[in-house]
Amino acid sequence: MATLAAFFTVFTHPELFALVALGTFAGVYVGAIPGLSVTMAVSILISFTFSWDVMPAIALMIGIYMGGVYGGSRTAILLNIPGAPAAIATAIDGYPMAKRGQAGEAIGITTTMSFFGGFVGIIVLAVAAPFVSNFALTFQPRDYMLLAVLGLLLVGSLAGESLVKGIFCGALGLMLGTVGMDPLTFTQRFTFDLPLLQSGISFIAVMIGLFGVSEALSQLHHIDKTPVRQAISRIVPSFATIRKHLPLSLQTSALGVLIGALPGTGGDIAALMAYDHAKRVTRNPERAFGDGAIEGLVAPETANNAAVGGAFIPMMTLGIPGDAVTAIMIGALFIHGLNPGPMLMVEKPDMFWFIVGGLVLANFCMLLFGLTGIKLFVKIVEMPRAVLVPLIMLLSIVGAYAVNNSITDVYWMLGFGVFGYFLKLYGYPLGPIILGVILSRLLDDNWRRAIISERGSLPDFFLGLVSSPLSLTLFLAVLFIFFSQTPPWKRWRGRREALRAKADPARPAAATGSEGGR
Amino acid sequence: MTGRRARRPGETVFTVVLLLVSLYLLWSAYGIAGFESLSSPGAIPLATTAAMVVTAALVLLKTAQTPANREETLKHDILPPMIAIFAGLLIGYALLLEPLGFLPTSFLFLTVAIRLLSKRSIIHAALIALFSLILVYVLFRIVFTVLVPPGIVPEGEILAWIRHLVSGKA
Numbered sequence: 001m002a003t004l005a006a007f008f009t010v011f012t013h014p015e016l017f018a019l020v021a022l023g024t025f026a027g028v029y030v031g032a033i034p035g036l037s038v039t040m041a042v043s044i045l046i047s048f049t050f051s052w053d054v055m056p057a058i059a060l061m062i063g064i065y066m067g068g069v070y071g072g073s074r075t076a077i078l079l080n081i082p083g084a085p086a087a088i089a090t091a092i093d094g095y096p097m098a099k100r101g102q103a104g105e106a107i108g109i110t111t112t113m114s115f116f117g118g119f120v121g122i123i124v125l126a127v128a129a130p131f132v133s134n135f136a137l138t139f140q141p142r143d144y145m146l147l148a149v150l151g152l153l154l155v156g157s158l159a160g161e162s163l164v165k166g167i168f169c170g171a172l173g174l175m176l177g178t179v180g181m182d183p184l185t186f187t188q189r190f191t192f193d194l195p196l197l198q199s200g201i202s203f204i205a206v207m208i209g210l211f212g213v214s215e216a217l218s219q220l221h222h223i224d225k226t227p228v229r230q231a232i233s234r235i236v237p238s239f240a241t242i243r244k245h246l247p248l249s250l251q252t253s254a255l256g257v258l259i260g261a262l263p264g265t266g267g268d269i270a271a272l273m274a275y276d277h278a279k280r281v282t283r284n285p286e287r288a289f290g291d292g293a294i295e296g297l298v299a300p301e302t303a304n305n306a307a308v309g310g311a312f313i314p315m316m317t318l319g320i321p322g323d324a325v326t327a328i329m330i331g332a333l334f335i336h337g338l339n340p341g342p343m344l345m346v347e348k349p350d351m352f353w354f355i356v357g358g359l360v361l362a363n364f365c366m367l368l369f370g371l372t373g374i375k376l377f378v379k380i381v382e383m384p385r386a387v388l389v390p391l392i393m394l395l396s397i398v399g400a401y402a403v404n405n406s407i408t409d410v411y412w413m414l415g416f417g418v419f420g421y422f423l424k425l426y427g428y429p430l431g432p433i434i435l436g437v438i439l440s441r442l443l444d445d446n447w448r449r450a451i452i453s454e455r456g457s458l459p460d461f462f463l464g465l466v467s468s469p470l471s472l473t474l475f476l477a478v479l480f481i482f483f484s485q486t487p488p489w490k491r492w493r494g495r496r497e498a499l500r501a502k503a504d505p506a507r508p509a510a511a512t513g514s515e516g517g518r
Numbered sequence: 519m520t521g522r523r524a525r526r527p528g529e530t531v532f533t534v535v536l537l538l539v540s541l542y543l544l545w546s547a548y549g550i551a552g553f554e555s556l557s558s559p560g561a562i563p564l565a566t567t568a569a570m571v572v573t574a575a576l577v578l579l580k581t582a583q584t585p586a587n588r589e590e591t592l593k594h595d596i597l598p599p600m601i602a603i604f605a606g607l608l609i610g611y612a613l614l615l616e617p618l619g620f621l622p623t624s625f626l627f628l629t630v631a632i633r634l635l636s637k638r639s640i641i642h643a644a645l646i647a648l649f650s651l652i653l654v655y656v657l658f659r660i661v662f663t664v665l666v667p668p669g670i671v672p673e674g675e676i677l678a679w680i681r682h683l684v685s686g687k688a
Contacts, residue, residue, distance in 0.1 A: 161523075162577070162580075164573050164576045164577055164580070165573070165577055167569060167573045168536070168569075168570055168573035168574055168577065171566045171567070171569035171570045171573065172566075172570055174562065174566040175543060175547075175563060175566045175567055175570065178562060178563050178566070182559040184559065185559050187550060187551065187559040187560075188550075189547075189550050189559060189560070189563055190543065190546055190547070190563065192546070213608070217601055217604060217605070220598070220600050220601050220604060220635075221598070221601075384636065385635070386632055386635035386636035387632055387635075387636070387646055387650065389631070389635065390627065390628050390631035390632055390635070391628070391650055391654070393604075393608060393611075393627075393631070394624055394627065394628060394650075394654065395654070397608070397611060397612065397615070398620070398654070398658055398666065401615070401666065401667070402658070402665065402666075405665050407612065407615060407616050407667075410612045410615065411612060414608050414609065414612055417608070418605055421601070422532055425526065425596060426526060426529050426532055426533075427523070436566075440562075443562060444562040447557075447561070447562060448557040448558075448559075448561065448562075451555075451556045451557040451561075452557045456555050456556055456557055458556060
C-alpha cells in the first residue's frame, strides 16, 4: 500500500506534477537544439535546485531527462542534425522521410514509439530491477570490453557506401577519444606537448562540428534551390501502423532496456544497436534503410527511451550510473542526503517508487508535447536557407562555447566542421567517428583492466574468455556480427538466397540486396 | 548503391593527406609506450592508428583505380567560392568572439552571411539578423543562462540591472 502511495506521489501533488510536466517540455527543446545537451541541462539544474527538497528537484530532472532523450529526434528528422547523440540513428531515416514531405508522419511515429519504449523501460525497471542488477553485477572488465567491441561493429551498419571508409572513421573516432591525459597512468597521449590537448578534445565540440557546421557548409551547395518545404502531414499515426511495427518495437525496447541497464552505455549506443537490429530482422521494408524506412525510426526511438528506464536500474540498485545523466542524478541524490545503492532500495523504497511514478508521468507528458506544438517547431525549419544556414552556424558556435566556456572548443568544432565537410563530400560516413569517440574510454579502460587482471598474459585472457559463459556468449556474438559483415559471407548469402528463390519463385530474393548492398 | 561512383576532384589528394596524417599519428602512438605491454596506455592508440593507416592505404588504392569524374570541377563541386568565404567568415567570427563579445560579433556575422546568401539589401539583411539575434539571445542567454563572451557590450551588467529592476518592483 505504501508502495502505491509512493508511486502516486507525483500525481497527487500539484507542484510535483507541474515540475515533471515543465521539465519534460523544457527537455524536448533542450534535446532538440544541437549543442544543448540533457547532460548539460541537468548539471546546471543541480546548482539551481540545490536548496530545494529532494522530490521537486528529482521531479524536474526526470522530466528533462525523458523529454531530452526524445527531443533530439525532432531536429534529426527536420534538419538532419541529431539534437543529441541518442538521435544519430534517427536522422538516417527520419531526414529522408521529411525530405519527401512526411515529416509529420515521422514525428508522429517517433513520438508514439518513444512513448512505447519509455513504458517498456519503466515496466522493466519496476519489475525486474533486482534481477537485471544481479546480472550486471557479474560483469568483468573483459565483458565490458567485449561490449564495447560489439558496439564498434555497428560501424558496418553505419558505413554506407564503403566498409573500409567506415572502419577508417571508426578508428579515427577511437583515436580521438584517447587524446589527452590517460586517466589510469597519467601518460600523455597524442598531446604533442600542447597544453590545450591535455584534457582531450571535447566530444560535444566534435559532434557539433561534424553534424552542425559540416551540414551547414554542405547546404551552401544548394542555397539557390527553393527550400524544401517540410510539410507536416498527419501527425498521429494510424493504429494499423503501430500494430504493424509492434513486434519490432518490443524487440528493440527490450534491447534498449538491456543496453541502458549496463553501466556506461546509454541511449546513444542503444539506439545505434537497435537500428542495426532492425536492419537485420526487417526482411522487406517498404523503403530501403537510409531512404526513409519507418523501421529505421521505430527501432532507435523505442530503444533510446527504453534505455532511460534501464539506466535507472543500476543507478537505483547499485549506485552505478547507466549513462552521463544518471551519473549526475546520483550526484543530486548524494547532495540531498540519499545514498544510491543496494541499501537505498532497502531503506527508502519510497524514493524508488516515487522515481518510477515520476518517469510514468514524464512519459505521458512527452507523448502530449510530442504530438502537439510541432507546427511552431517547424517554422524554424521553414525559414529560408539564407537565414537558416547562418543561424545553424551561429548556434553551433554558441553551443560549442557553452560546454566549457572555452574558445578552444570553438576552434575544434570549426576544424571538425570543415574536415567533416570534406569527409562527407568524398563519401566517408560521419556516424562511425562519433561511435568511436563514445566507445573509446569503455574499450580502452576495460581492455587494459582485463589484461592486467590476467597479469598481461594473452593466453590467459583467452582462457578466461572461453571459460566464462557470459564472456563466451558476448565473444561469439562479436565473431558472428563481424563475419556477417565481411564480403565473402555476404556473397555466400546472396548465392544461397538466389538458389532458394529459384527453388521457390514465390519468395523474393531481394531481402539480402536491401540489407547487404548498402 | 553498390556501383562504384567516379572519383571526385581532389579525392586522391585528400586520401593521401589522410594516409600521411594516419602515419604520423601511428608514429606518435608508438611514442606513447612503444610495444611495452598489452596493457600499456599506448596499446589501444597503436591499434587504432594502425587500423587507420591500413584502411587509408586501402582507400587510396581503390581511389587510384577508379576513373575520374570528368563532369565535376574542384571549383564548382568541391570548394565553390561561397563555401571558402563562409569558412573564412566562421574563422573570423571565432577570432572576434572573445575580444568583441557575443552580441556585436554575432550581429556582424549574421548580417554579412544573410546579405551574401539572400542577395537582398544590406538593410533587409541587418533587420533579419537583428531579429534572429534577439531570439537567440533571449533563448540561450536568458532562458538557458548560457554564458557568452561579453566583450565590449556590458550585457551581463545590463541583464543584472534589469533583473534587479524587475525584482525590485515585484
